[in-house]
Each structure stands twice: as structure tokens, then as C-alpha cells.
Amino acid sequence: MTAGPDRRLKAGDVVSLKPRHVMTHDNTAAVMKKFRAIGVERMSDPRQPVFPMDHDVQNKSETNLAKYRDIEAFAIEMGVDFYPPGTGISHQIMVSHGYVVPGSLVVGSDSHSNMYGALGALGTPVVRTDAAAIWATGEFWWQIPRSVQVVLEGRLRSGVTGKDVIVTLCGLYNQGEVLNAVVEFGGSGVATLSMDARMTISNMTTEWGALAGWFPVDGVTIEYLRKRKVILELRGVTRYSDADLESWESDPPLPDHDAGYAARITLDLALVSPHVSGPDSVQVMRSLADIERERVTIHKAYLVSCVNSRLEDLEAAAAVIRGQKVADHVEFYLAASSSEIQREAEKSGAWSALLEAGARPLPSGCGPCIGLGAGLLEPGEVGISATNRNFKGRMGSRDAKAYLASPEVVASSAVAGYIKAPRPIDASTPDYRFEEFEIDAISETVEIQEGFPESIRGRLVFVPQDNLNTDGIYGKDYTYREGMTPDEMASVVMENYDPEFAARTRAGDVLVGGWNFGTGSSREQAVTALQAKGISLVIAGSFSQTYLRNAYNNGFVCIDCSELVKRLKEIHREAVEAGTLTIIPGAELDIDFAHGTVTLGTEVFSFKPLGSVPQSLIVAGGIENLIKQRLGD
Secondary structure (H helix, E strand, O other), rough: OOOOOOOOOOOOOOEOOOOOOOEEEOOOHHHHHHHHHHOHHHOOOOOOOEEOOOOOOOOOOOHHHHHHHHHHHHHHHHOOOOOOOOOOOOOHHHHHHOOOOOOOEEEEEHHHHHHHHHHHHEEEEEOOOHHHHHHHOOOOEEOOOOOOEEEEEOOOOOOHHHHHHHHHHHHOOOOOOEEEEEEEEEHHHHHHHOOOHHHHHHOOOOHHHHEEEEEEEEEEHHHHHHHHHHHHHOOOOOOHHHHHHHHHHHHHOOOOOOOOOOOOEEEEEEHHOOOOEEEOOOOOOEEHHHHOOOOOOOEEEEEEEOOOOOOOHHHHHHHHHOOOOOOOOEEEEEOEHHHHHHHHHHHHHHHHHHOOOOEEEEOOOOOHHOOOOOOOOOOEEEEEEEOOOOOEEEEEEOOOOOEEHHHHHHHHHHOOOOEEEEEOOOOOOOOOOOEEEOOOOOOOOOOOOOOOEEEEEEEEEEOOOOOOOOHHHHHHHHHHHOOOHHHHHHHHOOOOOOOOOOHOOOOEEEEEEOOOOOOOOOOOOOHHHHHOOOOOEEOOOEOHHHHHHHHHHHHOOOEHHHHHHHHHHOOOOOHHHHHOOOOOOOEEEEEEEOOOEEOOOEEEEEOOOOOOOHHHHHHHHHHHHHHHHHHHH
């Protein structure tokens, strides 16, 4: 559906957008294959893409090095900016090298592209097929999400960080309040937050379930951009002018005066205290004061990743650890978010303080955050990390436990050998303050397109887990193996969630999941592996919007049917409560797309029929084929 000329765009409208930039990292290799499959020889605009290599930078195998060489050669051929491994993490490169500016749309083939919102840009993830489409046409399709306003009041107390703010938000509002929404931060408290804190918060709006996390442009934003402009120009790079800075300062991008919000959250920063996420879930939080009393032993500590390894983070951790030593039984891993930031930390003395305490340095890159390279969690181990994601099995073994905390807490815990606060602090938690508003509904007349199935029948496979993430659907051990065949992908699908799934399911099955199905990273194999297994479609209470993009772009059917999920959880309550991962009761489901119904025995459940955009993508067999058809017209 697209908006007609007689009305303003609203949430739910599907629009075609042209981003200022599109970032792809190590997954550029996979996007290259898709781009070539489309059949175009040149990019629509070679200044639009950016290629920073960051995920598997510790891997010195000839296969991986050859992949990096191929990407660099392709970048040279096309005229695209390329950043070799070791330069820094992609999101840090995008903000510090001037690709992200206020009021712009900047997308990335990575789920943490939300971070760009710290600079007043709309930063949001796209999937690999989207990236290939943007290379070919300059544009991609987007369904406008609802907006949730987050009003920040007051000021953080000493020792409380931006990480504590977002950990608190993720834990306090964990019932889908911001799922698939754009989160717009505002209020007097914004001005008290540093740029590094804003990047941390916007980055982890991904884990909160949002599609974007936007901060307003103010003096902090302008000062950051002004400093970066000077640094870049010393390197002979100009991305924006003094006139641009003056324009953003005098007339910053702002919400419309009559902007409509789906909901409002109010948070008093003065009531935020240090909190810890986990284990194994960002939706579960505990106050640091509470968990410290249990003296939870840790084996590994991590100060790495795009969320919390900037200079402010490194210096805060160094201040805690200076003059002390990491506990004998703890391995403490360290990586700056970019080589430039590492040099700054070396100049300030923070880097040497961390190394002298016993930290083990790693190259600037993703590394253990995504389960690659040195320092992964072994079975039975417990880790505390300043990263953004602690899904089971993501940072190593499924039989390990991972907690998330601020850099200061990670450093303090590395020294103590258990989860410990760097200083005494209370255990206050802000009140739940959430208002939901009615917004105008948008109706759409849906017709079944020629070639789209009117109905599907298949055996029910019920996976009751809510927030089933893409790491669980398609694990880290296979994500960057570009040569996996469909049969190989089918054999490992869901392995990190239920190792028995692949053996128990068969082609033609209908998979029913819980709420927020496919949350987490933007890896498209979480869709294509289910396709390879022959799963007919996925039904869920709700989906991560990024997962839906991957599904539709690969011609895979997904539908929301919350009432069916509620009923299945009632019917199979005992199995769900017993922790059964995959329930196959032998029942059949009938899905009628023309009437928007799912039938289970004698019960009928309704769902919103798929609109014209997903139907056209499914009929074409995915966006690559659709673009081929359109470019061939």
C-alpha cells in the first residue's frame, strides 16, 4: 500500500526511500552475489555504499582473507569507499567518518544501524537483499512504523551511564511497548547526555525491539560534528560544510508540531541506577546492588563492540581498574571500536592502564561479541560484557551464561572475579510510566494477486519461545560461511535453539512461533534456512520487522496471528511450562489467504491479509527477481 496524493503519509504506508548511504560489512560478499544475480553491471550511485570490514577480522585463514580481497577489488572497481579490517567497527566508522549527518536517512545491513540516530539521523537496518536493491536502484521499500516518544527528565547521577539507561528501558518495558517502532528521545534530560552515551542508547534500541532510536540535534551534536569535520579535513576528506553545520544548528530537524505518537514513555534519569541484563536475555534486568550480593563468579569479561568501546567507555573502565590486577581466574578481553579510538586511549593512558591490569587486547572489530575469534565462552562459564547482546550461544557455548553491564561494572567485576559494582550505590528503579494513544487506523483493500496462493495446508510445528532470536534460528557458527548449500543450511536450522528441530521437522510443515519472532541480528539465513528445510510459512504472535523484511525479500510467507498463538499456548500449557522447545502434536493447519483465516480443527482464527507489497515479492520469488523484472521492462 502506498499513500495517495490526497493525504499525508502515516504509519503503515509503504514508501520507496533513497538513503544517503548504505553500509555493508563482511556480508558485502553475500550482497555482491545478489547484486550480480540481478544482472546490472554498475551501481546506481557508487558514493552511496560504504564497505567497512569488521566482523571476522581475527580470522586469518586464506578463505577469509580472499573474501576481503574480493570485496576490496569490487569496491575499487565500483568506486566505493572501503575500510580494511582493523580500521574499526562499521557503525563507528559511519558516524566518525562523516557518513551520518542530521536529518539524513542512513541504513546498514546490520541490526545495530539504529546507532546513527544519535546524530539526529534516521538510522535503521536493512537486509542483504535490500542492500543489493539499493546498489542497483538507489532505493528500497519501507513500511512506515509507528513512533513512540521517550521523554527523558532530570540528570544521571555520578557513576550511572548511558548503558544503564538502555538496560533499564529494555528491562522495564519488555512487553513489546516499542516493538517495530521508531523511538524518539526528547525532554530536558537529553541535553545532559554525552554523544557517547547517546550512541550507546540508540545502538541498543535494537535489543529493545525498535527499528530506530532517534535523538534531537542540539549543542552536543553540533560540537561532535564540528570536531569530526576538522579531523576529517586534516585527512583530506570533506563530507559536510560549515554552512551545513550552521543550518543544522539554526534549523535542526524536528518532529512535526502535530506529530502523532502511538505511545509515550517518561523516564527520570535521576532515578536510574546501575543495572545488569541477563543472563541470556536483554529483557531481564536486575539492579547491580541486588546481584552483587550473590557474588556471581565470572570467568570472562569483555570491553568490546560497537555499543561500549569508545574513548569515554575505555577511560571510565581504566579509572576503575588502574593500579589493580584482573583476578587470576578471569580473562578480560579488550578492543576499541576503532583504531583511531585506540590511539586516543593510548594517548590518554587509558589503554596502558587496562593492559597493565591484565586485559588482553584484540583488534578493532566485532570478535567475541558475535562469537568469532578469541575469548569465547566455554561450557559452564559465566561472562560479563559491555556488548549489546547476550543471547544464549551468541558469545560461545550454549551452556555458558552471559550478562551485560556498563564498562565500569565490567572492569570492576574483572578485578573482583564476580559481578561487582565499582562503588556503593542504591538499587533504585524508575517507575513504569507508559501512555498509549489511539491513532487513526489505515484500511487497505487486499486482493489476492495472480500467482499468490489462496491457501496452504500443513502440519503444525509449534515453537512457543517468545523473542526467539536469529542466533537461535541460524547460529553464529554458520553465518559467515558463504558456501553453505541449502541441504547443509536445512540440517542446522534452529540448532542453537533446539538441536532436534531439523531431525523432527519435514517439508510442508507450518511453523508457529511466539511473540517477536526473529528478533536480533539481520542475518537473512534465519529465513533462508527455514526455506531450505521446506517450511511452508511462519505464523507468529508478532515478528521483528527486520525478520519480515528478510522473509518478504526472499519470497517467504510470514503472517501475524496472535489469537492462534495464545490458543496454542493454552492447549499445550503443560509442555510449554515444562520447557519443551518444539511441540509437534500431529494437527494440521489450514491457512486461507483470501479470507485471512487460520483453521485448527474446528477453531478459526483471523489475521490481517498480506498487502500488495509482500504479495508481489512472494509471487516474484523475492526482491532480486522483482528488480530484474522491473529493470528489464
